[in-house]
Amino acid sequence: MTSVTFRSHDGSTVQVNGELGVSLMQTALSNGIDGIVGECGGSAMCATCHVYVDEAFVNLLPPMNDVENEMLECTVSTRRASSRLSCQIRLSRELEGLVVELPETQA
């Protein structure tokens, strides 16, 4: 298990334990985290699972591919340097304690 903290736009936080190998998007959905939609089921096709990754973890993530990079150009909430699609991040031991912030809106 990997501990993950979701910080919502209003500042409140929820900590959950995610299963190794499962995507961050799915971890959010199965823990009832509001603010992640994941409409396409994890295909990097809808950009509704946008998160801002806490600076301490940005460099621990796998690099993004062209598809994710292009989808992030068109998220509804503003893209930042720390923006990722949570469906493209699989939980690993290295990500223990991961903190992500949820954008104001996804769609």
Place this chain on the structure above:
Amino acid sequence: MFGDEAGLPYQRPPLSKTFLKEGHPERLLFRNADFFAANGIEIQSNTPIASVSPSERSVTTERGNTYHFDHLVLATGTRNRQLPIPGFNAPNVFGMRTLEDASRIRDRLEMTSEIVVIGGGFIGLEFTAAAKQLGKKPTVVEAQDRLMARAVSEPVSEFFLAAHRRNGVDIRLRQTVLAVETDSSGNAFAVRLSTGERVFSDLILVAAGVVPNCELAYAAGLKIENGIAVDRTMLTSAPNISAVGDCVSFPLGDRRLRLESVQNAADQARCVARRLTGAVEPYDKLPWFWSDQGADKLQIAGLIEHADKLVAKRDDETGRLTVFGFSAERLCAVETVNRPGDHMAARKVLSASDGIMLADLEASHYRLKEVFRTVARP
């Protein structure tokens, strides 16, 4: 929430892709049981509804229990089209719609090498690409003269025909399956094609389209018109019954439209949820679609069948393609292959109220993101 399937509501798009390769049904769930409980949503799975009474405002389950409602939402979806061909009912002839279907196919795939896919549409081709990645030998049989003919333009059909063939998939256009041949134990081992040829196969996927599940609505006396007919706010002909998703035909301009897509189902559901909580707005969302076929990603914004003029921009070096569809010189749809940035820009451009004219795109050399900047509104 009543459903005839087992378990909690789940995402269907991965069934023909990631799930086939990786399994893990628990990763498909929209929300876990705690979420539904915490939000006061009671899920009654494995509970088919036998009838709906608009006048009594009640539903009755097949087990004979009756429940009353103030408002009812029908989201009955579609089912796979059955083919009237001999041998169709053999146990290794499958459809791909539910998690149960996909799980059975996944189990069977392990002992399969040769596969026949009947129907070269989205699901058939997504499955084909996944099967190929798993080292199987698929043959696709499509009755039309091009792939995905109902959903995409000719340049996109050609792109994917070439991509699948390059990948080693045997694709037969303008051919049909006349019969499934079965052995003495009843299992299919081959199909007989309209050309007379026999193709051996130990797994047959039928992906030849769907039909909307309208029977409950029809029996309840609701208006049916290629799907459950709804008005602009997704209300059926009964004042206390709404309907959403693939099973619904809704008005668009002077015609009716029935769409099979995740976007359509989710946006229509949001429209009904807002109406029931006090914000009545007509449904007017831009339709968009996607299909992952192996390494190639197809995304569609708008309805390409409404186009009377197409402009295709193809980059053979990078394997990318964009097709612009125009209706009376106005941009009405954009298909992209391996260009997600253009797809997202197209969605924004097409949702902008004034629309974009052919001349605007020509002036910008078809750079969508540039055009988007000129029409974007805060």
